[in-house]
Amino acid sequence: MTVDEPTLVVAAVILDGRRVLAAQRAEPPELAGGWEFPGGKVDEGESEHAALIRECREELGVEIAVGARVGGEWELSAGYVMHAYLASLSVGEPVAKEHLALRWLEPEEYFAVNWLGADLPVMAAVADLLAQD
Numbered sequence: 001m002t003v004d005e006p007t008l009v010v011a012a013v014i015l016d017g018r019r020v021l022a023a024q025r026a027e028p029p030e031l032a033g034g035w036e037f038p039g040g041k042v043d044e045g046e047s048e049h050a051a052l053i054r055e056c057r058e059e060l061g062v063e064i065a066v067g068a069r070v071g072g073e074w075e076l077s078a079g080y081v082m083h084a085y086l087a088s089l090s091v092g093e094p095v096a097k098e099h100l101a102l103r104w105l106e107p108e109e110y111f112a113v114n115w116l117g118a119d120l121p122v123m124a125a126v127a128d129l130l131a132q133d
């Protein structure tokens with residue numbers, strides 16, 4: 001019996017000091033309106049770093065520098081897992097090309113948006129990391 005590998009999604013936790021960039025999904029209908037970290041599926045043969053850079057270009061129109069991984073495997077819906085990475089902007093200001101909206105969250109706002117189920121624990125892990133700095 002073969003077991004299918006889960007589809008890998010990478011997400012960028014873009015920081016500006018202690019501010020965190022959150023993006024509001026436009027689709028599909030069951031996720032629209034929820035907030036997430038920019039990113040997407042890793043293509044066949046593509047590295048996780050390359051996928052993060054490509055997705056941030058496509059979705060936000062920016063170049064990023066990818067930093068440390070946050071946690072391990074974050075479970076999404078069946079068949080999907082997510083790897084999250086800290087990142088910073090190297091060129092440009094984010095524009096919502098595919099999202100409904102973008103928000104820079106100050107520390108007191110980290111939990112003020114309606115994070116998707118998988119993203120809430122990632123935000124909590126990032127909040128812990130940033131509180132230690």
Ligand SMILES: Nc1nc2c([nH]c(=O)n2[C@H]2C[C@H](O)[C@@H](COP(=O)(O)OP(=O)(O)OP(=O)(O)O)O2)c(=O)[nH]1
Nearest residue numbers: 009010011036037038039040041076080116118119
């Ligand atoms: N990008 C992203 N996707 C997330 C997060 N949390 C979460 O549950 N997801 C889910 C939503 C989607 O079902 C899946 C990623 O799909 P996506 O639509 O962002 O990926 P993609 O850009 O490669 O999509 P596609 O156009 O090829 O379908 O993971 C998150 O923080 N970032």
